[in-house]
Amino acid sequence: MGTFLLGANIRAAAKSALHMVHAWAVDHRLLLGQVATDEKSNKITAVPKLLAMLSLKGCIVTADAMNCQRTTCAQIAKQDGDYVIALKGNQGSLHDDVRVFLEDPDRPTDPCHTTVDNDHGRIETRTGTVCASVEWLQHRPKWPALGALGKMVRMREAGINTATETTY
Numbered sequence: 001m002g003t004f005l006l007g008a009n010i011r012a013a014a015k016s017a018l019h020m021v022h023a024w025a026v027d028h029r030l031l032l033g034q035v036a037t038d039e040k041s042n043k044i045t046a047v048p049k050l051l052a053m054l055s056l057k058g059c060i061v062t063a064d065a066m067n068c069q070r071t072t073c074a075q076i077a078k079q080d081g082d083y084v085i086a087l088k089g090n091q092g093s094l095h096d097d098v099r100v101f102l103e104d105p106d107r108p109t110d111p112c113h114t115t116v117d118n119d120h121g122r123i124e125t126r127t128g129t130v131c132a133s134v135e136w137l138q139h140r141p142k143w144p145a146l147g148a149l150g151k152m153v154r155m156r157e158a159g160i161n162t163a164t165e166t167t168y
Helices: 043-052 070-078 093-103
Strands: 003-010 018-025 030-036 060-063 082-085 112-119 122-131 149-158 161-167
Touching: 018 043, 030 043, 043 070, 070 082, 093 122, 093 149
Parallel strands: 003 060, 060 082
Antiparallel strands: 003 018, 018 030, 112 122, 122 149, 149 161
16 A cells, blocks of 8 residues: 655746646655646646546555645546545545544544654654544535545644644
8 A cells, every 4th residue: 555645836946936737656756647737726626637647456555735626536546546634624524624623622532643752853743643433424415435534733842832733
């Protein structure tokens, strides 16, 4: 099983930005493919082209919130892959619903995993939580092959400064 990371945005010389979407095999540190976005478009239109070039069977595709699109998730599932995609305000009420659900103090505790890194003069603690109770979400427009929801809490300590960020 491999992990693919979708990313974008490469600058070309001093000209305007050349926007590329690339697939990166994380475990092998290998660029698998890349597609330029159309000049008058964004990477949402380039991602399906890039995914079509790849064999996703048994792989996990990770992507940023811009790729949190039903069509993208459907394509990954159709190609026998799995996905982990960030969820932000681009999905409006879905983000709010997931946040409220995962933050509900009356919900049973989900399994979590914590890592601590001490590097570059800062300590970063990450706690990831995964909840497989997604049936409440499936009565809405379906998210293809949705198996779980997750939350990542990052706490960064640098000297006397502390910052916390939560993502879903």
